[in-house]
Amino acid sequence: MRALLVTSVGVTCAAALTLPLATPAASAPAPHSASAPPPSTSPASPGAGPPSAQTEATTREAPASNTSDTSNTSATEPRKAGSAAEPAGSTQSLPLAPLAAPSNRVAGAPAVQGVPQRDVRPFSMVGVVWDDAGAELHGTVQVRTRATGTTRWSDWQDVETHNAEHAADLGSAEREGRTVRGATAPLWVGDSDGVEVRVRPEAPEAPDSQDRAATPVPLPEGMRLELVDPGEDPGENPGKASAPDPARGAPANRAAAVPAVFADTPPTAAVLPEVLTAEIAAASAVNAELAELGATVIPALTQAETLESVNLAPGAKPYIGPRPKIVTRKGWGADEKLREKNFGYTKTVKAAFVHHSATGNNYTCKQAPSVLRSIYRYHVKSSGWRDFGYNFAVDKCGNIYEGRAGGVTKAVLGAHTLGFNTNTMGIAVLGSYASTNPPAAAVTAVSKLTAWKLGLFGGNPKGKVTLVSGGSNKYKAGVKVKMNVISGHRDGFATECPGARLYKKLGKARTSSAKLQGR
Numbered sequence: 001m002r003a004l005l006v007t008s009v010g011v012t013c014a015a016a017l018t019l020p021l022a023t024p025a026a027s028a029p030a031p032h033s034a035s036a037p038p039p040s041t042s043p044a045s046p047g048a049g050p051p052s053a054q055t056e057a058t059t060r061e062a063p064a065s066n067t068s069d070t071s072n073t074s075a076t077e078p079r080k081a082g083s084a085a086e087p088a089g090s091t092q093s094l095p096l097a098p099l100a101a102p103s104n105r106v107a108g109a110p111a112v113q114g115v116p117q118r119d120v121r122p123f124s125m126v127g128v129v130w131d132d133a134g135a136e137l138h139g140t141v142q143v144r145t146r147a148t149g150t151t152r153w154s155d156w157q158d159v160e161t162h163n164a165e166h167a168a169d170l171g172s173a174e175r176e177g178r179t180v181r182g183a184t185a186p187l188w189v190g191d192s193d194g195v196e197v198r199v200r201p202e203a204p205e206a207p208d209s210q211d212r213a214a215t216p217v218p219l220p221e222g223m224r225l226e227l228v229d230p231g232e233d234p235g236e237n238p239g240k241a242s243a244p245d246p247a248r249g250a251p252a253n254r255a256a257a258v259p260a261v262f263a264d265t266p267p268t269a270a271v272l273p274e275v276l277t278a279e280i281a282a283a284s285a286v287n288a289e290l291a292e293l294g295a296t297v298i299p300a301l302t303q304a305e306t307l308e309s310v311n312l313a314p315g316a317k318p319y320i321g322p323r324p325k326i327v328t329r330k331g332w333g334a335d336e337k338l339r340e341k342n343f344g345y346t347k348t349v350k351a352a353f354v355h356h357s358a359t360g361n362n363y364t365c366k367q368a369p370s371v372l373r374s375i376y377r378y379h380v381k382s383s384g385w386r387d388f389g390y391n392f393a394v395d396k397c398g399n400i401y402e403g404r405a406g407g408v409t410k411a412v413l414g415a416h417t418l419g420f421n422t423n424t425m426g427i428a429v430l431g432s433y434a435s436t437n438p439p440a441a442a443v444t445a446v447s448k449l450t451a452w453k454l455g456l457f458g459g460n461p462k463g464k465v466t467l468v469s470g471g472s473n474k475y476k477a478g479v480k481v482k483m484n485v486i487s488g489h490r491d492g493f494a495t496e497c498p499g500a501r502l503y504k505k506l507g508k509a510r511t512s513s514a515k516l517q518g519r
Contacts, residue, residue, distance in 0.1 A: 088335040089231030089373055091381050092120055096128070096223040099198060110218050114198035115225050122148050122193045123227035125359070125374035127186040128159065129382050131222030135182050137161045138217040139201040143187065143225075146194030153194065160185035160358040160432070160496075172470070174344065174415060180384035182220055185358035186228065188371050197225050226382040230373035234296070234333040296331035298408065300324050303518075306452070319460070321451025321516035326392075326408055327401045332369035336405070338380045339387040343406035344413040346422050349457045350465045352450050353417045354506060355390065355428045355489045356498040361436055365397035371430055372401060379415075389415040390428040392449055398441030400449050403428070409456060419472030420481075420492040425453065433499030443502075447509045450486055451516035459485050461513035467492075486510045 098111040126143050141159040146152060161184050202217045301309065301323040309323075329336070363371050372393055379385040390403040391414045403426075406412035416426025427449060429442050450461055459465075463485045471477035472493045481492070488506055489497035 088337075089377055090121070090229045091377055092123060092227040092229075093382070094118075094120075094195075094225040094227070096197070096199060096225060110201040112198055112200050113219060113223060115196060117194065117196040119194055120227055121229070122191055123189075123195075123229045124191055124370060125186045125188050125228040125230070125378060126159070126195065126197070127184050127226045127228075127378055127382060128197070128199065129181040129183045129224055129226055130220035131181060132220060133180040133182045133384075135220040137182065137184065137199070137220055139199055139219060141184050141197070141199050143189070143195065143197045145189045145192040145196075148191045148193040153196075154189065157187060157189070157360070159187045172421075174386050174413075178384050178386065181382070183378075183383045186226075186375055186378040186382075188359040188363050188367075188374065190362065195225070195227060199223065226378060228374045228377050228382070230370040230377070231333070231335075233369055234331065296328055298323075298326040298328060298402075317518075318455065318458070319517040319519055320455030321448065321513065321518075323452045324400055324445070324448040327369075327399060329402050329405060332372045332401055334373065334376055334388070334405075338377065339405060343410075344386070345406065346411045346413045346424075348423050349411050349425050349454065350423045350459065351420075351425075351467060351483060351485050351487055352454060352459075353420065353424055353426050353487050353489050353492065354446060354498050354502065354509070355416060355426060356433045356438075356502055357393070357428045357430045358432050358497065358499075359430060361396070361431045363396075363430065365395050365399065368395035368397075368399060368401070368430060371395075385415055387415075389426065391416070391425040392453075393428045393430055394442050394445045394449070395430045396439045396442055398439070398445040400445050408453075411457070417489055417492050419470045419475060419477070420467055422470060423467065429498065429502060433502035434496055436499075436501060438499075438502045438505055443505045443509055444512065446486075447512035447516060450509070451513040454485060454513070455517050460519065461486050461510045461517065462519065484510065486513065 094115050096113040096115060099114045099116070101111060126145070128137075128141050130137065139161070141161060142156045143159055144154045144156050146154075199219060201219050303322040306320060306322045307318075357371075357375060359371060359375065372388075375393075376388045379389050380387065387404045391412055392403045392408075393401040395401070402408050404412050404414050411423070412425070414421055414424075414426045416428070417424065427446060429438055429446065431438070431442075447461075450459075454461055464482055465485050466480050466482050469475035469477055469479045469481055469492070474492065474494045475481055483491050484506075486506055486509055488503045489495055490503065
């Protein structure tokens with residue numbers, strides 16, 4: 001959420017591993033861009049609201065040099081795969097306004113706000129943002145959408161209010177150095193070209209005595225509906241590794257051997273046991289070569305291959321699980337022009353926080369890259385974060401994706417668990433798991449990922465660790481908290497995340513992860 005511009009790492013994984021590093025990014029755009037006129041809405045068109053309700057629409061886009069500008073695209077114009085018009089996606093932003101008051105409205109209660117039915121350009125994900133990132137939305141947010149090119153409207157769907165719990169820590173450069181906004185969780189609704197939203201405030205608080213009137217709970221100021229189009233999928237299949245030019249020396253079925261330390265990362269004290277040393281020579285040249293290769297997948301390694309890729313003293317046997325296959329940011333189509341150029345790092349990775357994305361379960365695994373691109377755009381363009389918030393993501397089929405940029409072996413500082421982003425990593429399981437069981441494949445993927453990544457930093461998945469709170473609604477800043485090395489978001493913040501059903505599976509994930517490490 002807020003941007004941490006750390007240009008050097010205190011400490012990172014000191015092992016030389018076999019995987020590509022993140023591609024350097026271009027400079028980031030300003031949080032807002034030029035506005036565009038709303039698409040025309042005919043009163044006779046399906047789902048069109050009354051003319052008086054046709055509110056202004058602002059399109060938040062990448063810089064002018066980016067070909068994602070869709071401000072001249074009509075709401076009903078079909079998108080063409082591979083067209084230059086919108087390969088990188090777009091965001092429409094509609095201001096919320098008071099809706100007609102119901103006849104049974106309580107006197108003194110804040111007005112319901114929303115956007116009446118209207119036609120819009122195609123989008124696939126929705127969310128609501130507001131001006132003050134510190135303000136909480138006390139109310140319910142519901143949305144319904146119309147499938148593109150049809151007259152079919154969905155039922156009303158709840159949007160998780162998601163109040164400030166996924167964020168950069170208070171006082172951090174990422175939180176203080178950007179124009180950040182409060183935001184609900186984004187909801188994946190599929191390809192749609194019509195929308196309606198309503199935000200109902202909570203009922204007024206009961207008075208303490210008969211002498212006082214009920215206190216209304218105001219809604220945050222500056223609420224806007226964000227409609228995110230993820231753009232077209234990458235040309236290559238994210239499930240297949242790209243085949244580099246054999247002349248460059250990298251096998252077609254294996255990633256090039258790459259040092260675990262970025263060229264701009266100083267070789268400071270090692271996090272791993274002393275027997276694990278870093279190979280830093282020629283890191284800059286290797287990084288440049290990988291950028292040219294543009295790998296879309298980091299291939300899986302066996303346990304033996306994973307340990308082979310680390311420089312070990314004779315007879316040493318660290319607890320590191322086999323490296324799982326990871327779809328890179330290029331693999332899921334991340335537009336590197338959106339995020340800030342610099343990477344942010346912390347000293348080590350002591351723990352992993354498991355989340356659910358709360359984006360709903362109505363996606364297919366083939367759509368997962370589109371879901372990720374939508375969340376990425378929502379985090380950066382709508383919420384004002386420096387990059388994708390989570391370090392990794394996992395879909396319902398168990399595919400693992402690189403999240404925030406900076407290198408999958410690195411201690412990359414994320415914005416996932418307010419108060420506990422330092423020295424941890426965040427893993428988001430795509431979906432909502434409060435009342436739905438997470439697929440076994442997703443839980444297994446969490447086990448595989450944590451066995452490998454925590455192992456690089458000497459972490460025991462079944463162990464405990466002491467973390468220092470940066471301040472949350474559960475622990476004051478500076479408080480030392482003992483937590484599981486694999487924890488749920490709710491362990492550090494008073495929240496429902498990662499959903500009751502996924503939270504119950506974390507015990508199994510810890511056991512499986514430790515077993516994969518050989519413990």
